[in-house]
Amino acid sequence: DILLTQSPAILSVSPGERVSFSCRASQSIGTSIHWYQQRTNGSPRLLIKYASESISGIPSRFSGSGSGTDFTLSINSVESEDIADYYCQQSNSWPALTFGAGTKLELK
Amino acid sequence: QVQLQQSGAELVRPGTSVKVSCKASGYAFTNYLIEWVKQRPGQGLEWIGVINPGSGGTNYNEKFKGKATLTADKSSSTAYMQLSSLTSDDSAVYFCARGGDFSYFDYWGQGTTLTVSS
Numbered sequence: 001d002i003l004l005t006q007s008p009a010i011l012s013v014s015p016g017e018r019v020s021f022s023c024r025a026s027q028s029i030g031t032s033i034h035w036y037q038q039r040t041n042g043s044p045r046l047l048i049k050y051a052s053e054s055i056s057g058i059p060s061r062f063s064g065s066g067s068g069t070d071f072t073l074s075i076n077s078v079e080s081e082d083i084a085d086y087y088c089q090q091s092n093s094w095p096a097l098t099f100g101a102g103t104k105l106e107l108k
Numbered sequence: 109q110v111q112l113q114q115s116g117a118e119l120v121r122p123g124t125s126v127k128v129s130c131k132a133s134g135y136a137f138t139n140y141l142i143e144w145v146k147q148r149p150g151q152g153l154e155w156i157g158v159i160n161p162g163s164g165g166t167n168y169n170e171k172f173k174g175k176a177t178l179t180a181d182k183s184s185s186t187a188y189m190q191l192s193s194l195t196s197d198d199s200a201v202y203f204c205a206r207g208g209d210f211s212y213f214d215y216w217g218q219g220t221t222l223t224v225s226s
Contacts, residue, residue: 032211034211034212034213036153036213038153043203043216043217043218043219044145044153044203044205044213044216045216046208046212046213046214049208049209049211049212049214050211055214087152087153089153089212089213091210091211091212094210094211095158095167095210096155096167096169097143097155097158098155099152099153099154099155100152101152102152102153
């Protein structure tokens with residue numbers, strides 16, 4: 001199984017700051033990584049597909065990068081509505097899809 | 109617009125079974141996979157399995173084989189997940205999601221909360 005390790009577990013930020021989330025795969029997966037946002041008591045929402053491809057309707061402050069084993073989701077200027085949990089998910093081993101454990105974004 | 113509407117919260121006894129539904133609208137039901145995901149309270153996301161509504165073909169996470177059974181009804185554009193031999197470990201929120209490009213989950217249902225308790 002492909003394991004995804006997200007770090008850190010918790011990120012504390014102030015509004016307007018830039019923040020980056022890390023996701024590391026246990027083996028090379030090309031760009032088969034996708035990112036989701038989940039607000040409290042909400043459903044996950046797709047933010048980025050295939051490591052860096054944007055999704056219609058998602059604010060441009062969200063961006064993704066990386067390939068192989070190391071991936072990053074960035075928020076250019078954090079807004080209060082961005083407070084949520086963020087998950088990466090790999091599809092290299094489809095149909096056996098796996099998620100990272102998530103990173104919680106909180107306000108300082 | 110694409111929507112996935114799930115059935116309501118369930119409170120069930122240990123040892124019984126439950127069937128959760130996911131009604132799709134706003135797109136061609138048989139053209140996309142339906143994925144199922146489990147989330148225990150305060151925990152992360154766990155993939156359960158996937159069904160191709162067009163063919164009825166399924167794939168499961170090894171962990172959920174024997175626990176979850178996925179089906180789909182093309183006539184009503186509804187996918188179902190049956191969970192059997194329920195224990196407290198099955199208490200969780202269950203999401204259905206549309207599978208995009210055999211890779212990601214592009215639309216999600218609102219989630220169904222399952223509580224297993226005597």
